[in-house]
Amino acid sequence: MRANLIAVLVLSGIGFLWTYPFLWMVSAAFKTQLGVFSGGAGLIPQPLELGNFARAWKSAGFSVLLFNTVFYATASATIEVIKSSTCGYVLARYEFPGRRLLYWLVVATLFVPLATVLLPQFLLVERLGLLNTRAGVVLGQSSGAGALYVLLFVHFFRRIPQDLFDSANLDGASFPRTFLLMLPLARPVIAVVVIFQFLQSWNDFNVPLVYTIGQPSLQNLAVGMFAFQGAHANDWSGFAAATLMSLLPVLAVFLAFQGYFVGGLAGAVKE
Amino acid sequence: VPDAEIDFVSATSAEPILDRTTSQQSRSTYLWILLFLLPFLVLYLGFTLWPLVATAAYSTFDWDGIGALSRFVGLGNYLTIAADPTFWRSLSNTLIFALLNTAIKLPATLFLAVLLTRRWLWMKRFFRTIFFLPVIIPVSVAGLVFTYLLNPSNGALNAFLRASGLVHQPVDLLGHDGTAILVLALISVWQIFGQYLVYWMAALQMVPADLYDAAEIDGCGEWAKLIRITLPLILPIAVIIAMLAFINALYVFGLVVTLTSGGPGHATYVMSYFIYVEAFSQIPFRYGYASAAALLYGLLALVFIASQAHLVRRTGENRRAYAE
Numbered sequence: 001m002r003a004n005l006i007a008v009l010v011l012s013g014i015g016f017l018w019t020y021p022f023l024w025m026v027s028a029a030f031k032t033q034l035g036v037f038s039g040g041a042g043l044i045p046q047p048l049e050l051g052n053f054a055r056a057w058k059s060a061g062f063s064v065l066l067f068n069t070v071f072y073a074t075a076s077a078t079i080e081v082i083k084s085s086t087c088g089y090v091l092a093r094y095e096f097p098g099r100r101l102l103y104w105l106v107v108a109t110l111f112v113p114l115a116t117v118l119l120p121q122f123l124l125v126e127r128l129g130l131l132n133t134r135a136g137v138v139l140g141q142s143s144g145a146g147a148l149y150v151l152l153f154v155h156f157f158r159r160i161p162q163d164l165f166d167s168a169n170l171d172g173a174s175f176p177r178t179f180l181l182m183l184p185l186a187r188p189v190i191a192v193v194v195i196f197q198f199l200q201s202w203n204d205f206n207v208p209l210v211y212t213i214g215q216p217s218l219q220n221l222a223v224g225m226f227a228f229q230g231a232h233a234n235d236w237s238g239f240a241a242a243t244l245m246s247l248l249p250v251l252a253v254f255l256a257f258q259g260y261f262v263g264g265l266a267g268a269v270k271e
Numbered sequence: 272v273p274d275a276e277i278d279f280v281s282a283t284s285a286e287p288i289l290d291r292t293t294s295q296q297s298r299s300t301y302l303w304i305l306l307f308l309l310p311f312l313v314l315y316l317g318f319t320l321w322p323l324v325a326t327a328a329y330s331t332f333d334w335d336g337i338g339a340l341s342r343f344v345g346l347g348n349y350l351t352i353a354a355d356p357t358f359w360r361s362l363s364n365t366l367i368f369a370l371l372n373t374a375i376k377l378p379a380t381l382f383l384a385v386l387l388t389r390r391w392l393w394m395k396r397f398f399r400t401i402f403f404l405p406v407i408i409p410v411s412v413a414g415l416v417f418t419y420l421l422n423p424s425n426g427a428l429n430a431f432l433r434a435s436g437l438v439h440q441p442v443d444l445l446g447h448d449g450t451a452i453l454v455l456a457l458i459s460v461w462q463i464f465g466q467y468l469v470y471w472m473a474a475l476q477m478v479p480a481d482l483y484d485a486a487e488i489d490g491c492g493e494w495a496k497l498i499r500i501t502l503p504l505i506l507p508i509a510v511i512i513a514m515l516a517f518i519n520a521l522y523v524f525g526l527v528v529t530l531t532s533g534g535p536g537h538a539t540y541v542m543s544y545f546i547y548v549e550a551f552s553q554i555p556f557r558y559g560y561a562s563a564a565a566l567l568y569g570l571l572a573l574v575f576i577a578s579q580a581h582l583v584r585r586t587g588e589n590r591r592a593y594a595e
């Protein structure tokens with residue numbers, strides 16, 4: 001009981017400091033520009049200003065940024081799930097020439113830093129004519145952690161009992177049909193891949209920065225907000241309003257899937 | 272962010288062993304295998320393998336990206352790098368940042384994860400959400416918010432310090448050579464905190480609850496339970512989490528761009544930022560030079576990863592030997 005009181009008090013104190021940048025942003029979104037400037041550390045908007053949201057929505061091209069971000073995150077997560085599940089499945093269950101080589105290459109390139117390969121990637125995308133297109137950004141984002149996801153699927157499919165495959169074969173299931181039967185079993189792995197890749201893409205600053213330099217209308221929130229702040233250096237209340245609006249959707253997603261996030265990871269650990 | 276996955280040990284410790292001999296696979300099976308590998312192979316060749324080879328090749332040329340690769344300079348770029356103080360500063364900053372960041376975030380997140388998984392604690396869900404929250408802020412936005420909060424003229428920190436009489440002159444934490452990298456590391460801890468919290472909480476779920484029950488019957492307090500049960504049991508995963516933490520810290524980029532642009536001077540230049548500036552943000556582009564730096568950076572990461580993977584495997588083996 002006493003430990004509980006102390007813990008809750010200490011946690012509340014630290015928690016307040018922890019969320020202070022958020023709270024500041026929320027309050028700044030309702031402050032006037034002058035109010036932000038003179039308000040110091042205070043959190044109460046005085047006077048209250050409600051026009052920031054409309055201004056930010058218009059001048060940041062906010063709806064476009066939001067659309068781009070959701071599009072990139074969804075597309076790259078989908079691509080990652082497809083390519084890593086099919087590749088992991090085959091690596092785990094079938095013998096073919098070059099299997100060992102491919103497996104060890106994947107392991108060896110698990111953590112190549114993006115900065116090491118970014119320039120040739122950029123030149124490749126440019127040569128494909130995809131620079132300053134959405135497809136280019138999605139391609140750039142769908143290559144980063146791919147090796148890791150493949151290993152997760154390999155590890156999972158390897159542990160599916162052979163009996164399941166035998167009975168699928170007895171039923172005359174074809175190669176793709178067997179895969180589709182097994183795929184739903186990998187739900188925890190799929191969840192982890194989707195969550196990781198979605199967050200990765202959502203927060204990605206480097207790929208969109210380099211690939212959309214000529215096209216602000218193709219940027220995601222991370223880069224677009226940076227550009228917005230650069231162009232409206234004094235409009236902190238507009239920036240705060242835009243940030244707040246950009247966080248609401250992902251906050252909703254997070255609160256809805258919070259249990260799944262920890263659960264999915266824990267499931268992957270236990271497997 | 273995603274960094275990566277907890278089940279790294281078992282995923283890499285041995286190559287997959289097939290349960291059956293599959294020598295009599297039919298032709299159509301091979302076609303399906305090829306078809307299944309194709310999406311991954313195409314992207315892997317185009318965006319991982321070829322770029323590695325190309326980076327190595329570019330690094331031996333003096334090339335601004337315009338026209339053909341014609342001025343071969345051999346190891347010239349590497350010699351220039353060896354004499355470039357900015358490169359060495361970036362290298363040491365990257366290591367300092369990664370060490371500071373890891374040394375702060377790992378113990379802090381572990382401690383909090385243990386606390387937040389105690390059965391007796393009130394409002395667990397609420398606190399979990401609070402500490403996870405910053406993960407959903409894009410790194411660049413976090414950087415911008417902190418530039419404002421920390422700015423010396425009217426930021427929240429200085430307003431608070433002055434109002435409480437702690438300082439009389441404004442403090443510019445990001446403007447000083449000595450403090451900038453530390454502040455950067457701390458902000459990064461704030462931003463990534465929730466992710467490691469979740470990793471530890473997932474790891475802690477692996478400890479069987481009846482072990483704690485038994486320990487309680489033997490009269491063990493929380494501290495004894497932590498030292499004698501929790502830590503030894505999660506050690507193999509702890510080593511992996513530590514490895515991921517350090518590697519991800521080596522890759523810092525967005526925070527540097529938005530918070531300091533490498534400044535003041537070169538006080539917060541890190542490797543990825545150094546490469547970015549050389550390749551993309553100053554004219555003429557120095558693709559050859561940037562590639563040489565990029566390759567060295569990749570090798571550095573590889574050395575760290577290989578040595579830590581070795582540690583991971585040894586911990587796993589020790590544990591297995593202990594279990595037997």
